[in-house]
Amino acid sequence: MLVLGIETSCDETAAAIVEDGRKIHSNIVASQLRLHKKFGGVVPELASRAHLRAIPLILKEAYQVAKASPEDIGAIAVTNGPGLIGSLLVGVSTAKALSYVHNLPLIGINHLEGHIYSNFLTRVVHPPFLSLIVSGGHTSLVLVKDYGKYELLGATRDDAAGEAYDKVGKLLGLGYPGGPAIDRLAQKGDSRKIKFPRPYLPHSFDFSFSGLKTAVLYYLKRQAVDDKGGPLNRDSGSIPPPTSLPVTDIAASFQAAVVDVLVKKSLKAVNKTKVKKLVVGGGVTANTTLRRRLKEEAAEAGIRVYIPPRYLSTDNAAMIASAGYYRFQQGCRSDSLTLNAVADLKLS
Amino acid sequence: MVKLETQSPAETKALGRKIARNLKSGDIIALIGELGAGKTCLAQGLALGLGVSPKDYVASPSFVLVKEYGGRTPLYHIDLFRINSTEELESLGWEEYLYGEGVCIIEWAERAGKLMPSEYLRIELEILGSRRRRIRLKAFGRHYQAVLRKLR
16 A cells, blocks of 8 residues: 655655555655755745745655556555644645545654654564654654554653754854764764763663753863963854864764763663664664664674664655554544644654 | 842752743743853743643754743743744744743744844843853843842
């Protein structure tokens, strides 16, 4: 069965057509950054209006690439939370209209659930397993007991891991987003040069990366004073990197702290729940060091680790279509007239 | 204007809790300060004071731009860190949050420029030491002057 997936929870407008939850026929993502360029910079990047303009084009492309038409589709799956309400509503309203017009079953999907299912598109993995979802907006450990059965074990109490990357990137003057830039620099640096704190929160599976970001800030300030450099540039929010230490070492040391916490806590959760399998998802799983360390340390501990390919780790609609297929199989249906977007939708 | 110092993140949070006691639906709080100054920490205190359950983690909304919570009034936790222009802000549905049925807490509020309403409570945080913060509260409008008076 073909499922049409639609995802508009944050920056990306995406549509995909996936067969039986596993085989991608099309997977179209309009990074709104590119869209921004296409429209000559007129369309704001972060807006529901951009989704509104993009969604007809993206849908058309998803059908074309899949060589499919609405008659071939068996169900429609759409992200209905969590996310930005105005953005979510574009996807949800589109999906409801299509469901009504073509008389197709509709399934509302939690965005985090989608990230878990991004792994199902390239490999065979069956629950139960432990899932780490790590992105700009989320850092969560979820026990997946069965298809569609979740227990949230922990989440970030302040900054998500991806957000810590972006903010440290900003402090180092690397621009937005900071993740890929820090990852590149870190490959050339010495991760043992600076001892940044590892916020483990020992009696909990929660995360906290806000203090780590602030530790980098204090470090840069101290170095700026030691260098007798100029005053901090408050307007840009960045601090000139210290001359005494290469920025590559700062990037590597920061990255090591984030990765240490993510890997250690995930493996601990796998051991505690005795599921032996770790399935990761979210934009930060594109990070080179995180991928390597997860593979190495999971292998040592006898745990199988599943990491989605990079093009499926960031927001996309194929993962929503996949999650939708499994929900459909369980008999889940949303009402095509009343399904609503929920900004703070909980995983259940 | 009220000027004070907090000695720890816990004290900053407690201050937020205290301020929130006198807030009502429709109120707007602008939080200003550099990365790491404690804006989200203060927002967490405000949320607790507004009756948001401690089980709902009030995490930073920098990436998602807006997070919504249910307390004794709805709470819109807005973050303009990623906003580059006021046009972007307008298309975000900014006014619907601002003039909606809840309390708005806005981090990086200085980025809203002319789009800030005329009446709001401005809270500026400054780093003095690794845990110490200077906090300046300034009321724009009568209602917020009353909120500050009750704080003293």
